[in-house]
Amino acid sequence: MKSIVDFLNKHRLSLKNKTIIVGVSGGPDSIALLHALKSTMLGSSRLIAAHVDHMFRGEESAKDLRFVQRFCESESIDCEAVQIDVSQFAKEKQMNKQAAARVCRYRFFEEVMRKNNASFLALGHHGDDQIETMLMRLSNGTVGKGLSGIQPVRSFGPGWIIRPFLSISKDEILGYCQSQNLAYRTDQSNFEDDYTRNRFRKNVLPFLKSESPKVHKHFQYASETLADDETYLQALTKEKMNKVIKNQSSQSVEIDLNRFAELPLPLQRRGILLLLNYLYENVPLTFASIHIETFLEFVSQNKSSGSLDFPNGLKVIKSYGSCIFSFNHSLNEHNSFFFQIDRLKDCRLQLPNSSFLEFSTREDQSTGQEKNTFVISLSKTPFPLYVRSRKTGDRMKVKGMNGSKKVKDIFIDEKIPRSQRDYWPIVTNANHEIIWLPGLKKSVFEEADASINDRVVIKYRQHENCRGQLYE
Numbered sequence: 217m218k219s220i221v222d223f224l225n226k227h228r229l230s231l232k233n234k235t236i237i238v239g240v241s242g243g244p245d246s247i248a249l250l251h252a253l254k255s256t257m258l259g260s261s262r263l264i265a266a267h268v269d270h271m272f273r274g275e276e277s278a279k280d281l282r283f284v285q286r287f288c289e290s291e292s293i294d295c296e297a298v299q300i301d302v303s304q305f306a307k308e309k310q311m312n313k314q315a316a317a318r319v320c321r322y323r324f325f326e327e328v329m330r331k332n333n334a335s336f337l338a339l340g341h342h343g344d345d346q347i348e349t350m351l352m353r354l355s356n357g358t359v360g361k362g363l364s365g366i367q368p369v370r371s372f373g374p375g376w377i378i379r380p381f382l383s384i385s386k387d388e389i390l391g392y393c394q395s396q397n398l399a400y401r402t403d404q405s406n407f408e409d410d411y412t413r414n415r416f417r418k419n420v421l422p423f424l425k426s427e428s429p430k431v432h433k434h435f436q437y438a439s440e441t442l443a444d445d446e447t448y449l450q451a452l453t454k455e456k457m458n459k460v461i462k463n464q465s466s467q468s469v470e471i472d473l474n475r476f477a478e479l480p481l482p483l484q485r486r487g488i489l490l491l492l493n494y495l496y497e498n499v500p501l502t503f504a505s506i507h508i509e510t511f512l513e514f515v516s517q518n519k520s521s522g523s524l525d526f527p528n529g530l531k532v533i534k535s536y537g538s539c540i541f542s543f544n545h546s547l548n549e550h551n552s553f554f555f556q557i558d559r560l561k562d563c564r565l566q567l568p569n570s571s572f573l574e575f576s577t578r579e580d581q582s583t584g585q586e587k588n589t590f591v592i593s594l595s596k597t598p599f600p601l602y603v604r605s606r607k608t609g610d611r612m613k614v615k616g617m618n619g620s621k622k623v624k625d626i627f628i629d630e631k632i633p634r635s636q637r638d639y640w641p642i643v644t645n646a647n648h649e650i651i652w653l654p655g656l657k658k659s660v661f662e663e664a665d666a667s668i669n670d671r672v673v674i675k676y677r678q679h680e681n682c683r684g685q686l687y688e
Contacts, residue, residue, distance in 0.1 A: 217248075217252035217255065217256070217392060219252075219380060219381065219383060219384050219388075220252050220253065220256050220380045221256060222383075223368070223378075223380040223382075223383070224256075224380070227368065227369050227378075229336075229369070229378065231253075231256070231257060231261050231336070232261060233260050233261060234261050234262075234334075234335040234336060235261070235262045235264065235332050235333060235334040235335060235336075236253065236261065236262070236263055236264070236334060236335070236336045236337075236338055237264050237265075237266050237325060237328050237329050237332065237334045237336065237337045237338070238250045238253060238263060238264070238265050238266065238337075238338045238339075239266055239267075239321070239325055239337065239338070239339045239340070240265040240266065240267050240284050240288075240295075241267065241280065241284075241340075241401075241403070242267070242280040242281075242283050242284045242287075242400060242401035243340075243400055243401060243402065243403060244389055244390055244393050244398075244400040245340035245341070245342055245381065245386075245389055246339075246340040247287065247393065247398050247399075247400045248340070248381075248389045248392050248393050248396075248398065248400075249338060249339075249340040249380065249381060250263070250265055250287075250288075250291075250293065251291070251396060251398055252380075252392070253338060253380075254291060254293065262294070262332075263293050263294070264293070264294045264295070264296060264328065264332055264334070265284060265288045265293055265294070265295040265296070266295075266296050266297075266324065266325055266328045267280075267281055267284040267285075267295065267296070267297040267298075268297075268298055268300060268320065268321045268324050269281040269297065269298070269299040269300070270300060270302040270317045270320070270321070271299055271300065271301050271302060271303065272302065272303070272313070272317075272405070273403075273405065276404075278299075279401070280401050280403075281297050281299065283399075283401050284297060285297060287399070296328050298324055300320045300324070302316050302317045302320050303316075305319075305320055314411070322372075325337050325372075325373075326372070326373035326374075329372075329373050329374055329375060330373060330374055333374075334374070334375060335374075335375040335376065336375055336376050336377075336378050337372055337373070337375065337376070337377045337378070338377075338378050338379075338380065339377060339378075339379050340379075340381055340389075341366050341379045341381065341382060342381040342382060342384055342385065342386055342388075342389055342432075343381070343382060343383060343384055343385045343386075343432025343433065343435065343436055344385055344386040344417070344421060344432060345366060345382075346365050346366050346382055346432065346435050346436055346439060347421060347424065347431065347432055347435045348413050348416045348417055348420075348421065349365045349366050350363070350364070350365040350435055350438070350439065351416055351420060352412060352413065352416060353365065357505040357506060358505070359485065359489065359505045359508060360446060360450075360485075360486065360489045361442075361443060361446040361447075361450070363442060364438075364439045364440075364442035364443040364446060365435070365439045366379060366382060366439070367379075367443065368380075368382050368440075382436055382439075383432070383433060383436050384432070385432045449482065449483070449486055450486060450490070452483065453483045453486040453487050453490055454490060456479055456483055456487070457471075457483075457487045457490055457491075459475060460472055460475045460476045460479070460487065462538065464494075467495075467542060467543045468495075468540055468541060468542035468543065469491050469494065469495060469540070469541045469542075470538055470539070470540045470541075470635075471491070471538070471539050471540075471541075472537060472538065473515055473534070473537050473538060473539050474537050476515070476539075477515075477516075481512075484512060485508050485512070488508055488511055488512075489508070491541055492526075492530075492541075495530060495541060495543065496528065496530070507526060507527075510524065511524065511532065514532070514534065515534060515539060519534075520534075520535070520536050520631075521533075521534055521535045521536065521633075521634060522534050526541075529543055530542070530543055531543070533633075533634070533635055535632075535633030535634045535635060535636075536631035536632070536633055537631060538633045538635075540633070540635050542635075552604070552605045552638075553567070553568050553603075553604060553605050553639075554602065554603075554604045554605070555602065555603040555604070556600050556601075556602055557575060557599075557600055557601040557602070557603065558599065558600045562574075562575060562576050562577060562578065563575050565603060567603070567639075567641050568605075568639050571641070571654075571676065571677060571678040572676075572677055573603065573641065573643075573654065573674055573675070573676055573677075574674065574675040574677065575672055575673075575674055576672070576673045576674075576675070577594075577671070577672055577673075578673075587654075587655050587656060587657075587658070587676075588654065588655050588675060588676045588677070589673065589674070589675050589676075590643070590651070590652045590654070590658060590662055590673075590674045590676075591662055591663055591664045591666060591671055591672070591673055591674075592651065592661070592662065592663055592666070592671070592672050592674070593663035593666040593670050593671060593672075594666075594670050594671065594672060595670050596663055596666075597645055597651070597661065597663070597672075598645045598646035598647050599645075599646055600646055601643060601644065601645060601646070601651075602643070602644045602645075602646075602648070603641050603642070603643050603644075604641075604642055604644065605638055605639065605640070605641075605642065606623055606624075606637060606638065606640065606642055609622075610622065610623035610624070610642065610650065611623065611650070612626075612649075612650035612651075612653065612657065612659050613649075613650075613659050613660045613661070614626075614657050614658070614659060614660075615657070615658045615659055615660050615662060623642065623650070623653065626653060626656055626657055627640070627656075630656050630657075632656070640653070640654075640656075641654050641676075643674070645661065649661065652674070654674075654676035655676050655678065
């Protein structure tokens with residue numbers, strides 16, 4: 217079939233001396249693909265048909281399996297077939313049957329590919345399938361690359377999935393089967409209105425074809441241009457988001473909202489999808505454009521703090537100029553810590569907020585004016601020192617002020633996100649008086665003029681990838 221040769225040339229693919237697995241259901245699409253691939257094979261290439269009986273239709277689906285086996289035998293093509301109780305699998309995994317069938321089917325295809333050291337998995341999706349898929353996703357509010365529909369070539373398992381029929385229609389495939397006298401099986405469930413795809417196929421597709429006989433080619437062109445544009449925009453988004461992201465782990469990502477707001481709206485939308493793909497690994501089907509727009513509206517509000525609940529337990533927490541996406545709900549809980557510092561010479565204390573404190577008795581030219589540096593007198597400061605998390609009612613005597621001020625109010629004034637306050641270090645003396653809020657405020661207890669032989673200089677360094685241990 218010429219369309220396969222055109223497809224291979226367009227995507228610069230060669231099947232020569234390769235092993236190709238062909239997903240064969242027994243329907244006209246896959247039978248035509250298997251037959252056409254055999255006609256275009258070169259050199260010592262090898263075809264293997266792979267069939268899955270999902271056991272949905274009892275004896276009818278068993279007949280499909282036997283039909284595929286007989287067809288492959290008549291064409292001298294190797295065939296690997298399996299029966300899988302997908303209904304039971306769906307029940308165990310709490311999935312709908314169609315999604316479970318896809319998981320089982322592709323898992324088997326990958327096993328066959330690896331077993332036979334295959335380079336390609338060829339599937340019979342065609343132009344009509346592409347129209348249905350794109351319309352379904354558009355109507356469901358899909359955003360990003362998913363809107364471009366079925367991809368003609370994509371990586372899979374040890375090789376690649378290829379779909380050579382995406383530029384031809386179902387009618388062309390049926391015509392090919394007729395011209396080549398190819399028998400095939402018909403799945404009656406494809407005509408039932410229970411499935412969304414079937415309703416699009418029955419009610420929408422005929423209208424589009426009547427308006428434009430080449431509508432499948434137009435959709436395929438739109439699919440490819442959308443995919444190309446999206447690839448470029450995603451690369452640009454990734455570059456820009458690297459300057460927006462402040463911190464990240466496997467469970468959470470923190471972004472700078474001011475820098476995020478500077479991005480053009482198309483990059484903002486894609487930036488959120490980038491974060492969600494990172495955190496979810498695969499964005500859940502329940503996620504759609506409504507969530508993107510909800511987030512954008514949420515961060516554009518004048519309120520300095522708030523939260524959103526996204527699918528599968530993802531929490532979005534806004535606090536002043538930051539926003540955290542996190543599955544770790546302990547971000548909202550108080551996680552206390554407590555360390556004791558004796559009269560050590562030099563040491564480094566690593567803290568739960570991925571920062572650390574350095575204590576040094578060596579000569580230091582620091583004037584003590586920096587927020588990240590604090591100087592104490594060995595002779596005047598009651599030891600040991602304590603480094604702890606905040607407590608309800610904490611107050612400190614701020615340097616340059618009369619009286620004392622609540623630590624909570626200092627956090628608010630300094631616009632420290634709520635998610636960070638429980639992890640922020642507080643330094644006290646032996647009398648439990650707060651002498652320093654590292655990086656924020658100093659107290660009246662600082663002795664910046666202490667002599668070299670009587671001073672300890674403490675430096676606060678942020679965002680070191682380490683936690684709560686003391687090193688000397």
